[in-house]
Amino acid sequence: MQKKYNRLVFILSLAGIIVAVYVLQSFVRQSSIICVNQGCELVRKSSYSYPFGIPVPAFGLVGYTLLAILTFLRTTSTSKKLLYPILAIAIFGILFVTWFTYMELFVIRAVCTWCAISAVNMYLIFYLTFRMFNETHRHKSV
């Protein structure tokens, strides 16, 4: 089960990287984002999409890349310590996407499809990581 979860987190992280890279290049080149609604452009142009002057997708890119590296490293080592940073990133991730989704809905008042996809993605990663974490701990106590 652990193996399966770890694979899924890895694949979801890769998906997250792709989305983040695509959206980030639009931020940097200031080109329009292909979006199912009009939201992406509104969100991209909002100043809230640059916390500390850093474009939001950059956070995603770093987070997903770390997750992909860490999950990969788990295949090379049996150490359970690797789970802690993964869980920490996933927790930060869901806090971040929850904050940003809140900003989109109530402050920017526009929803960007890619951000929504990334938010769901991060929640899935968190859920899977949480399951992995729980399992290792159960095994420990037994």
Added chain:
Amino acid sequence: MRLTDISRCKSNKIKMKLSGESKFFIAIAVGTLIMVTIGIFLMSRPAPKLTRAELIPASAATLGNNQAATFLVEFSDFQCPACKTFSSLVKEVVEKNKDNLFFSYRHFPLSQHKLAVPAALAAEAAGEQGKFWEMHDYIFANQESLSEEFLLAAADKLGLDKEKYEKAFKEKIYQDKINKDLSDGTKFGVDSTPTFFLNGEKLNLFSPKDLENAVSKAIKNN
């Protein structure tokens, strides 16, 4: 003997490290990379230029010289604030280059703008009486106060034949034309308003100033 033992040991170690699972992960990563590369390659191929006939159907509202080599087409929404900003600039650009530029306005009413379609119907109804551009300007100038009543009352303001105008407006005679513009726009890859096509190529504008520059450049090159 000892040396070969060590080397065997080393190679075993490496083999041990790269477990089947690691290889599986690498395969997924490489596979993803290949798919993304193919995707980028396919998407970055330049879109074929659209023809003048495709972009400017005979019934479309136009300005400028229809013999001009350079043609500019705008897909716009009467209720979109950015379209309002661009509308005055477009008029300026067309006025400045009226001998060398052919401009056409096409409808792209967005679904979230409830008055965009009525406004487009009103503009077409006025267009029937040769006053499309007067209505166009009037709507953009009063974008904040748009309403069905406002559009109906516009007939008096612009000196239109009221009965004829109201009939065209209320019976939505030009709905098909607007729908055609909308479906053409979608087909041409319009995803936001305003979207401009200059000589058949979609423009990526970062500021209103870019439009003016692009038009001047196109005219110079033609």
